[in-house]
Amino acid sequence: MKIYEGSNIRNVALIGHGDAGKTQLVTALLYTAGMVNRLGKVDDGTSVTDYDEEEIERQFSISASLAFAEWDKAKVNFIDTPGFNIFLHESEAALVAADAALLVVHAVSGVEVQTEKTWGFCEKYQLPRVLIVNQMDRDRASFARTLDALRGAFGRSVVPLQLPWGEEKGFRGVIDLIDMKAYSYDSNGNGKARESAIPAELTDTASKAHEGLVEMVAEGNDDLLQEFFDKGTIPLEDLSPGLRQAIRERRISPVLVSAGLPNIGSENLLNFITAYLPSPIDRAEWEGDSANGGAPKKRRIVDSEPAALYVFKTVADPFAGRVSYFKVMSGIVKNDAAVVNFNRGGAEKLAHIAVVQGKQQIPVGELHAGDLGAVAKLHDTLTGDTLGDKSAPILHPKVTLAEPAISFAIEPKSRSDEDKLSTAIHRLLEEDLLLRFSRDAQTNEFLLAGSGQQHVEVAVSKLKRRFNVEVTLKAPKIAYRETIRGRAEAQGKFKRQTGGHGQYGDCWIKTEPLARGAGFEFANEIFGGAIPRNFIPAVEKGIVEAASKGYLAGYPVVDFKVILFDGSYHDVDSSELAFKIAGSLAFKKCMEQAKPCLLEPIMNVEISAPENYSGDILGNLNSRRGRIQGMEPKGGSTVIKAQVPLAEMLTYASDLTSMTQGRGSYSMDYSHYEVVPAQIAEKIVAVAAAAGHGKEEEE
């Protein structure tokens, strides 16, 4: 395996909505570059980057994977990412390793929900982005309509560098607007281009588009602008560097066309990547925290700096153990090097560093600044850690992701499954940053939380396949909360004064509702020492503990204020414990009168589907207590926005698929909590009571 220096490396991530064709496109590019000896297909389970059993079975990407092509003296590292909303955190986390993104857009569906979301990730990481209008060979594919949609969504920085030569079944190649030539592709899928003059029927459109490109390149560069005014155009030898600079500075988001399945456009795309996208060393220096608490440090991605690498992904392999994927953030990383984990302080050995081609790892002797690689069996290193030369500690900033929205109880099928569960789950947590595992304090059930039902289902399936641990997934749990709608006042008195040392605590409190999201407030309005100062925190503690256990159905009580205004004590028998119990008794009495109610999480939901399904989708949202917020056409489909209780969205993925024959997609984010309607609340309370939660007997 040849060793590449940073200037000859390109790290490009493929991002975008699910089914846009990212995985198929990577496979086509790898085949064209001669890295694999046949053109694999996602649909046959033979793509390079969807190699995991879970991905092959479901035919879509679940986690980010790596591949590389050696092309024109350069090495292009591809990071293929999932586009489905529930796995999108994988894409977000893996983008740290990229220096540019190929945002793949479906030529029929146009701009979709995750197209915009992943564009947002590029903004977050300040990544140059290239828009690929893909699947140009499909029925109803349209470059003009998709380009309009892209401009509508992302503005005038969107500039075509290519036009399709033909569309739908007639799609056969691309018109390059930089060198103004036409490139056609064979129907045998070899991905190689044959150059010719632009066909007569396309010359006018191509010239116009070329002028548009030249103007946009000149706009941000005074020298080029002068040249443009003087000559009316810019020759290729000046246009090329100008364009490269405009892409790097993110003034232009170029648009290219392709079709991964018939492998059309690949050679042009590979040439474009190596010629126009920035290398890792073109990026500005990065800022990291000093590992020992000092001022932040700057580091450049060059070989001459001390070695440092950032782990952006971890894979739990049942045989190879833990595999860490990393980017060399400075210096040269050598095989067998002894390094330090700056986050955890431990020593690690980089035994068998490798480059990654899908499921395959190819050993290398060293990797230079900017390159991507993998290493197995690190002792104590997780995603987000920085490792390196112990003389120069630095911490690369970590990626922060959203919190999981839904949690399921899981039950081991047998005793032996239960014994193996915890170890296996912890391996999975290492590889999936959005999975959470816990144990319900009251019911003792194991809880697995993730971004959606399918996310948790995949985790359960991995447990079985990789670790031979079988669990059943029980009904999902919504994180309900409780609150009050009225004011109340009550006394809590705890008195045990029969024989020996007694117990005495007595308090009077008032409770009142607070605004949604305000949490809990406690005010002490005791005057004249009715309760001695040192016992007041105990009263508060008793209330907080009782509130965390809930009153109606065992869910934490939130958004209320407690005012402690009176009480009494006993010189000998009063204790912290007695006042704590008094506080909790007073709280429970207040809850009785304060009109308690349940709160549920409400989600912002965005659904995208062809227009003719809108009626069904709206009707269905109504039956789910949804509130429609808006509806707008976007690139050939309709986007419907609504607010819907999470409890009503648990089966949405499969229902939407059957409602739209698989053509609809949706994403959702947490919005806020709202009061649960009384009838529904009654059922939740009844279920909780049956499980032993909720209103307790008083002492």
Ligand SMILES: Nc1nc2c(ncn2[C@@H]2O[C@H](COP(=O)(O)OP(=O)(O)O)[C@@H](O)[C@H]2O)c(=O)[nH]1
């Ligand atoms: N006709 C056609 N189908 C394609 C093309 N690229 C991908 N597909 C199909 O579209 C589906 C999704 O492709 P995939 O690469 O998994 O999309 P991803 O979710 O963006 O990775 C699969 O069934 C592919 O066979 C293409 O260029 N033309």
Ligand SMILES: [Mg+2]
């Ligand atoms: Mg994919």
